[in-house]
Amino acid sequence: MNKSGLLLRLxxxxxxxxxxxxxxSSQIFFKLAYQHNQDKxxxxxxxxxxxxxxxxxxAAYLGDQELAKEVINGLDNSQEIIAAxxxxxxxxxxxxxxxxxxxxxxxxxxxxxxxxSEKLGKVIVQHNLAYIEQDSKEAASFLSNSLLIxxxxxxxxxxxxxxxxxxxxxxxxxxxxxxxxxxxxxxxxKPIFHDKSELGNLVEDINLLLEKAEDQISxxxxxxxxxxxxxxxxxxxxxxxxxxxxxxEPRGNILLTNNAFKTLLERIEQPIKKNxxxxxxxLFETPELLSRSVNSAFLNDEIAIGEHRLKFKEQDKTIWxxxxxxxxxxxDLKSYYQVTLNDVxxxxxxxxxxSRRADYDALTNMTNRHAAEKQIDQLIKNQTPFIxxxxxxxxxxxxxDIYGHDAGDEVLIFVANQLKQLTPNDxxxxxxxxxxxxLVLKNYNxxxxxxxxxxxxxxxxxxxxxxxxxANVQVGLCMGAAFYPYDSSHKPxxxxxxxxxxxxxxAESKKKGGKNLAFSQSTDSLERKYE
Amino acid sequence: xxxxxxxxxxxxxxxxxxxxxxKSIAVIVHVENPTETLTKKQLIDLYMGRYVAFSDKQxxxxxxxxxxxxxxxxxxxxxxxxxxxxxxxxWSRVRFTGRATPPEIQQSEQAVLESVANNPSxxxxxxxxxxxxxxxxxxxxxxxxxx
Numbered sequence: 001m002n003k004s005g006l007l008l009r010l011x012x013x014x015x016x017x018x019x020x021x022x023x024x025s026s027q028i029f030f031k032l033a034y035q036h037n038q039d040k041x042x043x044x045x046x047x048x049x050x051x052x053x054x055x056x057x058x059a060a061y062l063g064d065q066e067l068a069k070e071v072i073n074g075l076d077n078s079q080e081i082i083a084a085x086x087x088x089x090x091x092x093x094x095x096x097x098x099x100x101x102x103x104x105x106x107x108x109x110x111x112x113x114x115x116x117s118e119k120l121g122k123v124i125v126q127h128n129l130a131y132i133e134q135d136s137k138e139a140a141s142f143l144s145n146s147l148l149i150x151x152x153x154x155x156x157x158x159x160x161x162x163x164x165x166x167x168x169x170x171x172x173x174x175x176x177x178x179x180x181x182x183x184x185x186x187x188x189x190k191p192i193f194h195d196k197s198e199l200g201n202l203v204e205d206i207n208l209l210l211e212k213a214e215d216q217i218s219x220x221x222x223x224x225x226x227x228x229x230x231x232x233x234x235x236x237x238x239x240x241x242x243x244x245x246x247x248x249e250p251r252g253n254i255l256l257t258n259n260a261f262k263t264l265l266e267r268i269e270q271p272i273k274k275n276x277x278x279x280x281x282x283l284f285e286t287p288e289l290l291s292r293s294v295n296s297a298f299l300n301d302e303i304a305i306g307e308h309r310l311k312f313k314e315q316d317k318t319i320w321x322x323x324x325x326x327x328x329x330x331x332d333l334k335s336y337y338q339v340t341l342n343d344v345x346x347x348x349x350x351x352x353x354x355s356r357r358a359d360y361d362a363l364t365n366m367t368n369r370h371a372a373e374k375q376i377d378q379l380i381k382n383q384t385p386f387i388x389x390x391x392x393x394x395x396x397x398x399x400x401d402i403y404g405h406d407a408g409d410e411v412l413i414f415v416a417n418q419l420k421q422l423t424p425n426d427x428x429x430x431x432x433x434x435x436x437x438x439l440v441l442k443n444y445n446x447x448x449x450x451x452x453x454x455x456x457x458x459x460x461x462x463x464x465x466x467x468x469x470x471a472n473v474q475v476g477l478c479m480g481a482a483f484y485p486y487d488s489s490h491k492p493x494x495x496x497x498x499x500x501x502x503x504x505x506x507a508e509s510k511k512k513g514g515k516n517l518a519f520s521q522s523t524d525s526l527e528r529k530y531e
Numbered sequence: 532x533x534x535x536x537x538x539x540x541x542x543x544x545x546x547x548x549x550x551x552x553x554k555s556i557a558v559i560v561h562v563e564n565p566t567e568t569l570t571k572k573q574l575i576d577l578y579m580g581r582y583v584a585f586s587d588k589q590x591x592x593x594x595x596x597x598x599x600x601x602x603x604x605x606x607x608x609x610x611x612x613x614x615x616x617x618x619x620x621x622w623s624r625v626r627f628t629g630r631a632t633p634p635e636i637q638q639s640e641q642a643v644l645e646s647v648a649n650n651p652s653x654x655x656x657x658x659x660x661x662x663x664x665x666x667x668x669x670x671x672x673x674x675x676x677x678x
Contacts (some may be wrong), residue, residue: 004534008599052623058621061579061581062580062581062625062630062631063581063630064625064628064630064631066628066630067624067625067628067630113579113621114575114611114613115572115575116580396668
């Protein structure tokens with residue numbers, strides 16, 4: 001049996017209560033019985049004395065000791081009397097057990113049988129207290145014994161009732177409750193005879209609770225499966241994202257990354273780490289720029305978007321990333337950064353290419369006219385002296401007409417390469433358009449130019465074998481030069497002057513050994529000439 | 532209650548009608564007996580066997596009589612206020628131990644008178660009216676018991 005089980009507790013409680021009540025009541029009963037017995041004894045003794053009183057009176061009257069002894073013996077014979085004494089004027093008789101100081105005794109006055117007012121002595125009757133006590137004890141013990149038996153019977157009946165009507169049903173309920181899983185359709189059965197009892201109510205309440213639990217659990221299951229599906233999709237989205245996505249703490253501890261980020265790290269041959277500094281700053285070439293732009297965006301409650309270059313290259317290829325950083329604050333006020341990286345290297349390359357294309361001639365890979373003019377504007381702005389040399393090919397049209405455009409192109413590339421090789425580094429060699437080229441020579445004087453022109457002429461005006469046609473062709477050259485700021489400080493005029501100078505000798509240059517370089521006649525000098 | 536009172540009054544009247552009740556009883560001793568008078572208590576003690584002597588240590592012999600019929604009854608009635616049956620019961624109890632003996636019973640008043648006249652220690656009783664000058668010789672009245 002369970003040590004703290006209901007039955008044992010009940011049994012112990014009832015048993016203790018019964019014993020306690022039995023003890024107390026037997027004590028009280030003993031007291032009452034003792035008192036009652038004392039009173040009864042008193043009455044009995046008085047009654048007894050009434051019987052012997054005439055004899056006692058006579059004995060005292062006549063001084064008859066025999067009669068007096070008879071009285072004492074008669075009294076002594078009673079169980080309730082332990083001793084008696086007869087004291088009169090003439091004699092004094094005591095029974096053997098008489099004690100001078102007895103706790104409880106009754107005195108009877110002995111009078112003359114003929115004149116009741118005449119006192120002749122007294123009879124002392126000593127009560128048998130031991131007998132009274134014994135008698136009372138017997139009565140009390142009988143009571144306590146019967147109470148004990150009653151307690152036993154009541155306890156057993158109580159235990160029986162408790163077992164069959166309380167403990168057993170509770171055990172059955174507990175057992176079935178134990179084997180019951182919340183969320184299922186199973187319910188508890190009411191114990192027999194307990195349809196309307198407290199236990200029945202308990203079972204009803206439990207069943208209600210189970211119903212609620214089932215509802216709740218099924219709802220939660222539904223929700224969980226929905227969440228699972230959603231999570232799966234999110235994971236799919238996250239894992240298969242081409243763009244690296246990183247979730248990190250503001251200090252830089254990385255909490256979550258996807259495969260794309262690992263791929264990126266592999267590309268730049270960097271180890272996978274837990275922390276690359278705030279906003280991955282260790283990976284970027286200009287971390288302070290990155291952090292500044294992110295901070296300023298966050299200050300304005302915006303998502304930080306910027307393009308930044310990685311510090312590490314992929315096989316000498318610079319990687320540009322669009323960095324999107326958004327700050328996430330959770331419900332429990334924790335701050336996280338979500339960093340999304342987009343590889344924009346290709347776009348960057350394209351842009352570079354585009355801007356290069358804007359400045360270069362696609363065929364010859366030389367600076368184009370637009371770019372050259374920009375540079376000339378810059379030089380004029382800085383007031384750097386230079387010589388503007390415009391040159392035009394002779395005989396190019398014929399090559400084009402005879403061998404086709406690809407042959408013409410080949411010639412143009414050849415010319416361009418020669419010019420590129422011969423011009424100094426700080427000068428500009430440019431395809432001006434068609435078969436026209438331009439040289440812009442900084443810090444050059446006339447004789448320097450003449451020497452350069454001679455070299456150029458030598459290189460270009462020699463037979464050239466067309467790779468595409470296996471045929472020799474030859475082109476000529478005609479150059480016109482204008483000095484800045486000597487000839488003019490305005491670009492259009494400078495160009496015009498050079499053009500004019502070149503066309504001045506165009507016809508002559510086509511002749512063999514003819515002059516192919518002409519200097520512009522400045523307005524001043526022209527005027528001087530005309531003077 | 533009223534009925535009881537009525538009955539009691541009726542009975543009293545009847546008693547007065549009976550002349551015997553009114554008769555006084557004379558207690559007599561020998562003329563030479565030195566005792567001149569007795570208290571009622573002394574008389575009881577003599578007749579109930581407590582004392583067997585007069586106050587002057589002279590032996591006392593109490594006498595009873597059978598006749599006249601109601602004299603003895605009346606005497607004990609007046610002496611100890613007891614019916615004769617109880618007096619007899621008393622004696623039967625006392626006689627058992629031998630401590631005391633009941634008075635000697637004479638046949639008649641006359642016998643009592645004679646015994647007292649002849650015996651100086653004797654003491655007896657007769658109706659006062661039964662005493663004459665003749666039979667008074669040799670005795671003296673030491674007490675009279677009235678109703």
